[in-house]
Amino acid sequence: MNKDFILKGDILYSTEEMIIESYPDSYLICNDGKCEGVFTSIPEAYKGFPIEDYSGKIIIPGLTDLHAHAPQYTFRGLGMDMELIDWLNENAFPEEAHFEDLEYAKKAYSIFVDDLKNSATTRAVIFGTLHKEATTLLMDMLDETDLVTYVGKVNMDRNGSEGLCEPDSATAIRNTKEWIENTKNKYKNTKPILTPRFIPSCSDELMHAIGEISSSENIRIQSHLSENPFEIRWVKELVPHSENYGDAYAGFNALGNTDTPAVMAHCVYVSNEEIELLKEHGTYVAHCPDSNMNLSSGIAPIRKLLNSKINVGLGSDVAAGASLSIVQAMSHAIQVSKMYWRYVNSSYAPLKFNEAFYIGTLGGGKYFGKVGSFLKGYEFDALVIDDSKIRSTRATTLQERCERMIYLPAEYTLISKYVKGQKIV
């Protein structure tokens, strides 16, 4: 597979400073799977590279989904009239219990994996179920797509439901260690990630063990943090010595560190003390605005997190979020930030387009290293998008075409997708 080539088209990407760089009718150079940068004419050194001509099409970096529940994809868009805990008990847990059955898992995951492959997402951090076989199957299937993912066998040894609970912490720990051993070096693009569902689902013993495995094996952790007021009170009861929900994770050594960063989904109600913890640990916040609206959870203070230099990316959170689309998550992020400004705290200005675009590309992409931009040295994840279906009497800049995309995703068509320089769609 040749990973030296040039894409020609209308190229747009974010820099670290959340500035959007626009290069209409320009050249994006891939050198051995890495980005050499964007040029208005082809530099001498690359004149021999083959050119894929996407003139008139939009080329942007691949998107990162920092939080998705693969087994819940089967009921996306259903059962939304509930809050978190009821929704887990009535929708999520009964469905996840099916994944004990490998045949069922194969059928369900093949749909999820196929739709993710054909989406605008190039990198993802994914929850499986507590079943190690089904989760390994999901990893096998994802690795074949050439997407780059972290995938977690869920841990939950308390407060589950009939058919969905690990029998005791010892079994949970043994199974988790075995699963990690079997998967950590097995794949090209897929890595295991420790996945305590959330504190209400995991005993102290299990949480401590997860923290230890993470440290000793350098395995990352993903979980949920401060999503819903009831959940937060529950965590305080369950871990009474903790100062707050974030501190409860930190006490189990489960907030990661800058070398082995954790992803915490939601962070709707994080206090200043929790924000300090997230910063100290280099934690990534997976902002899931669609889910946070659907489950009536609330609105995460993204402006405040950005001001505090916390790492923020976007998450679809299927199936509390209905859609896998991180493009749509960008407009949702802007919309909820406006409601936050209006109703919660007017000192935190709404997000603007360039900021939402940054979060969905580079903000989450950084979790995977140099990912989510077209600056020199970044891994070559790129999307080619056709917006010719939208008819208008108005001339639009390249940035406007991208802004319009996040509000009208259904009118845009993904025509090619590259991950690490490999064309996968």
Add this chain to the structure above:
Amino acid sequence: MNKDFILKGDILYSTEEMIIESYPDSYLICNDGKCEGVFTSIPEAYKGFPIEDYSGKIIIPGLTDLHAHAPQYTFRGLGMDMELIDWLNENAFPEEAHFEDLEYAKKAYSIFVDDLKNSATTRAVIFGTLHKEATTLLMDMLDETDLVTYVGKVNMDRNGSEGLCEPDSATAIRNTKEWIENTKNKYKNTKPILTPRFIPSCSDELMHAIGEISSSENIRIQSHLSENPFEIRWVKELVPHSENYGDAYAGFNALGNTDTPAVMAHCVYVSNEEIELLKEHGTYVAHCPDSNMNLSSGIAPIRKLLNSKINVGLGSDVAAGASLSIVQAMSHAIQVSKMYWRYVNSSYAPLKFNEAFYIGTLGGGKYFGKVGSFLKGYEFDALVIDDSKIRSTRATTLQERCERMIYLPAEYTLISKYVKGQKIV
């Protein structure tokens, strides 16, 4: 055109009580453009009617868009990082000024009309611009689609922008009367509606004249009410004797009455006194949740309005709302109602799916008479929708398939559309 026929498929509709009736694999009978009801087998009397077999497809009533700005469609999805007044001055007004040029209007409106025709909307209440020729052209084009619409030449004789303001109230009134005279009996399915942009745009003289024309000619009125806090303070300054924004309209006799009901878009900040006024006048509230998020306006108290027996329908409000989709507006309505419950007033429960579906079909449809349901005697507006693209391992009820549609509209395909018994798509 034969208006006696039967559609076979999976049929779902709301009743007045917001109950959803589901009839999988049943028959929807159209008799001379009117609905005869839904039957699980064909009654004897209709056995001769031709059957259109849509087995496996979803059949629901047509949707009503109570508030859309046709000329703004050209910049849908653009320039969202502003509040109302700045957005009007920077985006809406300069674009609307182009509609002085009939050639431009023709080009722009042909796109809007074509997209509206091919959308799930069967009835709409639409703003044009202040230009009577362009607005008449829009009406000509809409009438050819066989959609049923009210269309307004906008009135604005103050606080416009360069190139977009009527020169004085006398000219505005004369032009409006002439336009109404020319259009009120011209069309099969299209009617003129008086359209004072909002109070900041219309002098007292002009508002009084609009109220008078409405009463004497039985012409309905559409406008905007209590969308944005700044706007509301401005109205209080402009009409200092008014108790509130709603009262300002009422004082000009511009809130309509139950026979000639007005549509007021937004109503985000309506007080109890304004709600009483809306009830007394039989006003329809056009709830535009996408727009209200995009312009940081806020969240309309829809549960409170429903509790108060106010007529509520959905509006796309293109282009402050990005999309013409009233299907999407249903999920937006649910989502913002959850944030209202969470952050504004927890005594108003979030909307549920059946309520959002009701508002988008029958709630707004009532503005057009017996429209928006499949009960006997209703006008035959129907949509046939294919959801076979969605793959799942899970069996779903017909109601679940419809719930999923509002969260994942891009995965559903409109395959046929009937208005008053006539197939138009």
